[in-house]
Amino acid sequence: MASISSLGVGSGLDIRSLVDQLVAAERAPRENRINSQQQRFETRLSALGQVKSALSDFRGTVRDLSSIDAFQKMKATSSDSDALSVSAESGAETGRYDIGVNRLADAQGAASSAFAARSSAVGSGTLTFRFGEVTTDGTGAVTGFAENTERGAVDIEIPGSANTVEDVRDAVNAAEIGVRASIVNDGSGERLVFSSSETGAANGFVVEAADDDGNNTDNAGLSRLAFNTAATNLEQTRAAQDAELTVDGLTITRASNTVDDLFEGVTLTLNGTTETAARVEISENRAAAKKQIQGFVDAYNGLQETLGKLTSYDAETDQAGPLNGDALVRSIQSGLRSTLGQTLGELEGTGLRSLADLGITTTRSGALEVDDARLDAALDENFDAVGALFAPTGLTGNADNVAYESSRSATQAGEYGVNVSALATRGTLTGGDISGSFPLEITDANDGLRFEIDGVQTAALNLTQGSYADGDALAAEIQSRINGDSNLRDAGISVSVAFNGTGLEITSSRYGSESAVELVSADAAGDFGLTVGDRAQGTDVQGTIGGREAEGFGRFLTGLEGPAEGLKLEITGEATGDRGSVIFSTGLMGELDRQISSFIDSDGTLSSSTESLNNRLEGLADDRQRLEDRMDRIERRYTEQFSAMDALVAELNQTSTFLSQQLSGLPGAGGSGGGGGLG
Missing domain, CATH: 1.10.287 (Helix Hairpins)
Known part of the structure; x- marks a missing residue:
């Protein structure tokens, strides 16, 4: 087949x-x-x-609403912002003031005589820059200098191998002492110009020269850069001066054209003088807070609209949303509504315990709506408590000289009494009686000192040699040298040095147990009433929060255990004992954030x-x-x-065909034919 x-x-x-x-x-x-x-x-x-x-x-x-900063924005305006602009940070002091700008602050400038070329030799030796108030006469000669002991004196070595005009410029700039050196060709030659980087009368400078040619005051060698009461060899091109303002009729001065210590949290920028006083107003930015709250309401309603569409059912068309009847979505909606409806018991005394107290209520459809009149009233009458309803914060209105700093997740809502048993102190090294030593001669035999302040050691300090008439002059020199040390400046550390009538007192600017002053070495410590190895250390604040012992660090007191764990407060003022109470609120947004995170985080x-x-x-x-x-x-x-x-x-077909063929070939099968031969 x-x-x-x-x-x-x-x-x-x-x-x-x-x-x-x-x-x-x-x-x-x-x-x-x-x-x-x-x-x-x-x-x-x-x-x-x-x-x-x-x-x-x-x-x-x-x-955005989980930080109290969202509710502490301030509004600052000036009626003459071209001359006097103003800004305010969170928690700034509110008020209305009339402020006139009588004079702007300026920085000192001084220029050398002309040199033939930038490569001209100036001289070698040591330049010492001291900062303070410089007085000159009509001829420009320095007639007086009151040193600013908050700023240190700085020595700059000018070696004989690098003593050109350019070398001196580069050495001064590399020292980063707050004076900028430049070279200006005024037509008569190349002049070295020194400019203070800080404005204010107390930030002027004098320049002393220890000239290798043996004469520190003549107009030759390095001493041609001297600018002090002994030699005025630089020309003062611009005098340092303070800004002068009139605030509500009171005249005040400041060293800078940026004034940030006049009112707490407020910065004034002086751009020009005024003919008449500008009206400056600092107020809580209620409009910004209200906008934040309205934004929250709008965002919540937008979320509800999305969830509503996804879970909807249209009886007329018999069409259901993809999550209609979904238990998970119902749980989300129920949880959010429950959180937003909470009452914060810790705010009982403030009159603002829930969103409803702000005029924020839930409609029958599940959306939020705002009663503007009630919200405005709450912002006007109890601005701080509005923030506490939303964000974690401490309300310190019932506490004296106590400021809320921060909290941790373990901190529980509540009202906590604050009791201070010991105030924070600063490390103060007090020397022995040297009242009978004056005038005190400082020579190369007793000018060397080295200190360790707050754990940072100074380089070797060398006092200016000469005769010190009294303890105040000696204290000013020691303070200047310590604060001028680059190690301390880089670490943001400084000291104050005073003469208490009998001996020196060297005090760190820092509070707490990490505040310390130690004399590490001295050529003749006894001349200063000190002993090498003497060390004075500050102490931390001590007290309780909520009746439980708290941890002190500097002026900060932090709850260690119990409901107040992690509550950090700054303690200022001079009183010990009961300081009142702090109300800590966790706010609604923290819980809401945690709840949302439990839905959408990776787990x-x-x-x-x-x-x-x-x-x-x-x-x-x-x-x-x-x-x-x-x-x-x-x-x-x-x-x-x-x-x-x-x-x-x-x-079968083949078989059928074959059989048909075979049958058709048999005699008598089919055919008409022919005929028979049988007669």
Whole structure:
């Protein structure tokens, strides 16, 4: 028999089509079920993604209100901002003032005589810059100098190998002492110009020269740069002066044109003088706080709108949102509403314990609405408590000289009494009696000192040699040298030195146990009433918060245990004993933030649901592959069965044809023909 090379050839049937139709009939119910599940999972996954995105956006708004800074913004205005601009930081002192600017602060400048070239030699030796108030006469000669002991004297070495005009400029600038050196050609030659980087009369400077040519005052060698009461060899090009203001009729001066110590938290910038006083007003920025609160309400309503669409059901069209009846979304909505409806008991005495007290209420649809009149009244009458309703903070209105600094997550809401048993002190090294030593001669035998201040050691300090008439002059020189040390300046450390009538007192500017003053070495410590190794250390504040012992560090007192754990307060003032009480509120936003995080963080319930859906989608991909494998097997079986049928039909057809051919060849079969030879 001939072989069958194609389906249906033997039978004449479209067997390929029959097999495809049978396979499709087998596939349809199972594939439809997988497709339906995939669509349902993907729709839910997309909807949960929208929920997560909406919650994430809302959390951003919540976090904006989770810091008390959002409710401590201040409004600062000036009626003449061109001459006097003003800004205010959180917690600034409020008030209204009439301020006139009579004079701007300026910085000192001084110039040398002309040199032939920048490479001209100046001279070698040591330049010493001292800062303070410089007095000159009509000829420009220095007639007086009152040293600013808050700033240190600085020595700059000018070696013989690098003593040109350019070298001196570079050495002064490299020392970074608060004086900028430059070279200016004014037509007569190259002049060294020294300019103070700080304005104010107390930030002027004198220049002393220890000239290697042996003469420190003549107009030759390095001493041609001298500018002091003994030698005025520089020309003062600009005198240092303080700014002068009139504040509500009171005349005051400041060293800088940026004044930030006149009113707490307020910075005045002096740009020019005024003809008439400018009206300056500092007030709580209630408009900014209200805008923040309204933004929160709008964000919450936007979230509710998104959730409402996803969970909706239209009875008329019988159409439901993809998350209609979803238990997770219901839990989210319920949790948020519960948190926003909380009452903060710790704020009982403030009259603002809940959002409803601000005029923020929930409508029947679940949205928030604001009663503007009630909110405005709350902001006007109890601005601080409004912030406490939203963000963690401490209200210190019932405490004396106590300021809220910070808290930790462990700090619980409540009212805590504050009791101070010991105030913080500063390290003060007090010397012995040297009142009978004056005038005191400082020479190369007793000019060397080295201190350690707050754990940072100075370089070797050398006092200016000469005769000191009294203890005040000696104290001023020692303070100047200590504060001029680069190690201390880099660390932001300074001291004050005073003569108490009998001996020296060297006091760190820092408070607490890390405040310390030690004399490390001295050429002749006894001349100053000191002993090498003498050390004085400050103490930390001590006391209790909420009746429990607190940890002191400098002037900060922090709760160690119990409900007040982590509550950090700054203690100022001079009194010990009961200081009143601090109300600490955790605010609503912290809890709301934690709640949202429990939904959308990587280990949150939304993330778990999303992960579960993705796993189920992966499972459907496996189901789809198993279906494909099964359909391949079914297709092969049908193909084999129809192939066998086709071959059998072909064989039968061939047999039928053969038999027909054989039968037709038999005698007498078929045919009309011819005729017989039988008569």
